[in-house]
Amino acid sequence: MNxxxxxxxxxVPNRNRSLKIVRKLLVSVLSQLSNRIQLTIVDYGSALDYQQELAKxxxxxxxxxxxxxxxQGQLFHKTRAINIVLRKTTSTYFMVLDMDCICHPEFIDKALELxxxxxxxxxxxxxxxxxxxQLNKSFDNYNYDFVGGLTGTAIFKTVDLLELNGFDEIYHNWGAEDADMFERLKHKGITTTHYTDELLLLHQWHKKEYRNTGSKLPYHSTLERINHGYFQFSGTLKRIKANQSLPWGLGFDQDQYKKLLEPSFTLELNSTQEEVSALCFQLKESSFDGTLLIRVQEHKHAKSLKTRLKTVLRLKQPQYISLEDSNRLLLETIILNHRNQPYTYHRSNKSIRISLFFQSKSA
Structure with missing residues (x-):
């Protein structure tokens, strides 16, 4: 053997997971690594001060x-984090391991055997x-509450994943990306074993801050349900290959991300269906070169007496929508068309602000 x-x-994909949790995972797996068994953490946009502490x-x-x-300022993109490593690896096997795990001392050996x-x-x-x-114990001495079903930790033949164009980068935040991979492999004739003979992984408890509407991170209130629906349609259509409309597993151009701080043009929008939809169409077709700063705020007449009267009388007027509706439309446009572009996204109760970098198609 070579x-x-x-x-x-x-x-191991990560975003802002407690460093205590990170340390427990690494301590549990470190002795199982070698020159031929490589582990890479991909931190996808944790806070800058956190990334500094993580690096230490x-x-x-x-x-x-x-x-x-x-x-920073993007939706968590677990599938891209995974694919960044997958596209570059030359290993025989490939494993996705969740950051919040504690590994059995023989987990890697058993996974390779299986x-x-x-x-x-x-x-x-x-x-x-x-x-x-919160406790520090040997693996077998932990008392767990229950054993879950399908999880985000699995081992594959690398060639099988590459033939399917990796993990589907439509999926953002958490949910369904692992089941999607198992389903697409099944359509290719490769079944996945759910190993239940013994317990090899423990899951550390943690809060789910990303699901909090008060979070400063981008948040789409129904994205997990959209992920689930997308997964169901993929199964119905017996889809095998993913990522056929945009490149996948791309790394990052640091110089382009720096340009997000220097907008070339600014657009001010009101939160109406017409304006936001028109912007989404324009972004899809744009050959803009540079950073576009977009600000969206609630229309000043959205809640006026005159507007309410026109609504009752069914008179023609702009279709006023909430900032939450605009938030959903804009994030869905980014996921579908602009997920590989440098961008930052900030929202508050009063406005949405997006910086999106375009490189001219002729460049």
Whole structure:
């Protein structure tokens, strides 16, 4: 066997996960790594001060690589984080491992033994309580509340993932990207084993801040349901390959991200269906070169007595929509058409602000 060829690449996507949780994962898996078993953390846009602290922590674990993505102010994009590593790996096998896990001391060896049969393997979690997660114990001494079903940790043959164009980058935030991969592999004739003979992973308790509408991060209130519906349609259509309309697994051009701080042009919009939809159409067709700053605010007449009267009388007027509706439309446009472009997205109760970098198609 060629000792220069990596046997297994492990990717751990991350955003703002507690450093205590990160340390527990790394401590549990470190002794299982080697020159042929490589682990890479891809931090997708955590706060800058957090990324600095994360980098310090990872330096303590010399066998662990770290990619810091300059994607602050973006939706969490787990599938792109995974694909960044997948596109570059030359390993025989590929594993996605969730950051909030604690690994059994023989987890990697067992995973490699199982995947050698040719089938992907998915691993269930034993879910720890908030209190139990704070404790430091050996793996077998933790008391878990229950064992869950389908999870985000699995091992694959790398070639199988590459033939399917990797994980589907339509999926943003959390939800369905792992089930989507298993389903597409099944349509290709490759079934996934759900390994339940023994428990090899524990799940550390943590808050789910990203689901909080008060969060400063981009938030789409129905995105997880859209993800689920998209997954169901993929199954119905028996889709195998993903990412056929846009490139996938792209890295980041730091110089382009710096240009987000220097808008070339500014657009001011009111939150009406007509204006926001027109902007979304324009963004799709634009050959703009540089950074476009977009501000959206509620129309000053949206809640006026005159507007309410026109609504009752069914008189013609702009279709006023809430900032939340504009938020959804704009984020969906970014997901569909502009997810590979540098962008930052900020929202508040009074306005939405987007900086979006375009590079001329002729450049």
């Amino acid at each position: 000792q220069e060829v990596p046997l297994l690449s492990i990717v 922590l990872v330096k303590e674990f010399i066998k662990v690589d770290l990619i810091l993505c300059p994607t 995947v050698a049969s040719g089938h992907p393997v998915n691993f269930p979690y034993g879910f720890l309580s908030e209190h139990e997660s």
